[in-house]
Amino acid sequence: MTRLFNTQRRRFIKxxxxxxxxxxxxxxxxxxxxxxxxxxxxxxxxxxASASNGIKTNxxxxxxxQAGDLVRVSGVLEKRLEPLGVKIEWLQFAQGxxxxxxxxxxxxxxxxxxxxxxxxxxxxxxxxVYVVGRSPATGKGSAIAVPPESPLxxxxxxxxxxxxxxxxxASHYLILRALDEADLKYEDxxxxxxxxVEARDAFLQGRIPVxxxxxxxxxxxxxQGRVRVLRTGEGLDSxxxxxxxxxxxxxxxxxLLRIVIEEIQKIGKWxxxxxxxxxxxxxxxTKLALDIQEKVVRRGxxxxxxxxxxxxxxxxxxxxxxxxxxxxxxxxxxxETLLTPEQYAAITPxxxxxxR
Numbered sequence: 001m002t003r004l005f006n007t008q009r010r011r012f013i014k015x016x017x018x019x020x021x022x023x024x025x026x027x028x029x030x031x032x033x034x035x036x037x038x039x040x041x042x043x044x045x046x047x048x049a050s051a052s053n054g055i056k057t058n059x060x061x062x063x064x065x066q067a068g069d070l071v072r073v074s075g076v077l078e079k080r081l082e083p084l085g086v087k088i089e090w091l092q093f094a095q096g097x098x099x100x101x102x103x104x105x106x107x108x109x110x111x112x113x114x115x116x117x118x119x120x121x122x123x124x125x126x127x128x129v130y131v132v133g134r135s136p137a138t139g140k141g142s143a144i145a146v147p148p149e150s151p152l153x154x155x156x157x158x159x160x161x162x163x164x165x166x167x168x169x170a171s172h173y174l175i176l177r178a179l180d181e182a183d184l185k186y187e188d189x190x191x192x193x194x195x196x197v198e199a200r201d202a203f204l205q206g207r208i209p210v211x212x213x214x215x216x217x218x219x220x221x222x223x224q225g226r227v228r229v230l231r232t233g234e235g236l237d238s239x240x241x242x243x244x245x246x247x248x249x250x251x252x253x254x255x256l257l258r259i260v261i262e263e264i265q266k267i268g269k270w271x272x273x274x275x276x277x278x279x280x281x282x283x284x285x286t287k288l289a290l291d292i293q294e295k296v297v298r299r300g301x302x303x304x305x306x307x308x309x310x311x312x313x314x315x316x317x318x319x320x321x322x323x324x325x326x327x328x329x330x331x332x333x334x335x336e337t338l339l340t341p342e343q344y345a346a347i348t349p350x351x352x353x354x355x356r
């Protein structure tokens with residue numbers, strides 16, 4: 001496990017930004033000294049009020065994955081938080097495990113990942129907490145696949161093959177569950193751990209025999225006709241993803257998190273109701289063809305769900321499944337990475353609680 005996280009740390013250093021820019025708080029100058037002084041007083045009052053109401057930072061550092069992030073592209077957080085004197089800094093990571101390592105070393109405060117990265121982060125001793133759940137997607141946007149000319153016809157045929165996926169990512173759980181379904185064991189395959197963004201081109205060229213990956217890489221391969229899917233993620237009982245935060249940040253910034261979650265939920269609801277418009281918004285940033293981007297949007301999930309008893313139970317099931325298969329050094333209790341019920345009540349908007 002230490003070796004896995006050390007590998008991720010090296011990749012994080014390579015893929016992450018070398019350093020984050022410090023925040024220099026400033027306010028617009030008025031046309032006269034009186035206006036300037038009033039602006040300073042107003043800013044100070046706002047900052048002090050925010051600090052007393054669960055906002056103890058003036059910069060929120062959010063990690064996002066290379067596949068893109070609707071919240072970042074839409075700019076909704078900047079619009080909501082600027083009047084409160086809070087600036088957003090975004091840092092990109094290859095996949096969930098690298099994002100969790102970025103949080104572990106103190107580079108980011110908040111980030112969105114799949115079901116598996118927080119588990120391996122907890123196993124490595126990261127001081128994190130689950131903030132809010134992301135509802136499960138259809139599963140069609142992730143798959144175990146081979147090149148179209150591959151002699152492998154069924155999932156059981158991957159026995160003995162080199163299988164590429166990012167260890168500690170959602171693909172890790174997908175392959176584990178699919179192997180179980182095919183009466184195979186984890187030891188029956190040769191695992192090659194590599195982020196999808198690095199493995200995709202080699203796969204498209206036919207140089208990787210089996211890959212486990214998700215959108216947008218899967219959608220790109222489908223568009224090029226360079227993939228044959230053996231098994232999608234449909235029906236493999238993933239509880240969905242999560243927004244995860246550093247514990248200290250989460251406990252000190254309850255009001256800030258509530259505002260952030262509220263805005264994420266709003267833009268997510270809009271996205272699911274307007275997939276074409278969402279694709280048009282994202283495509284210029286992700287550099288994907290519009291039809292590929294729309295497929296990714298339609299197969300994804302943008303809605304949030306509370307960290308209630310059912311969600312906690314489901315994530316513990318996934319944790320136990322990894323341990324049962326010998327992929328965790330010891331049993332883990334999800335309770336160690338949770339806030340208190342009172343803290344969840346403070347950060348979870350009523351609109352998310354009521355939809356359960």
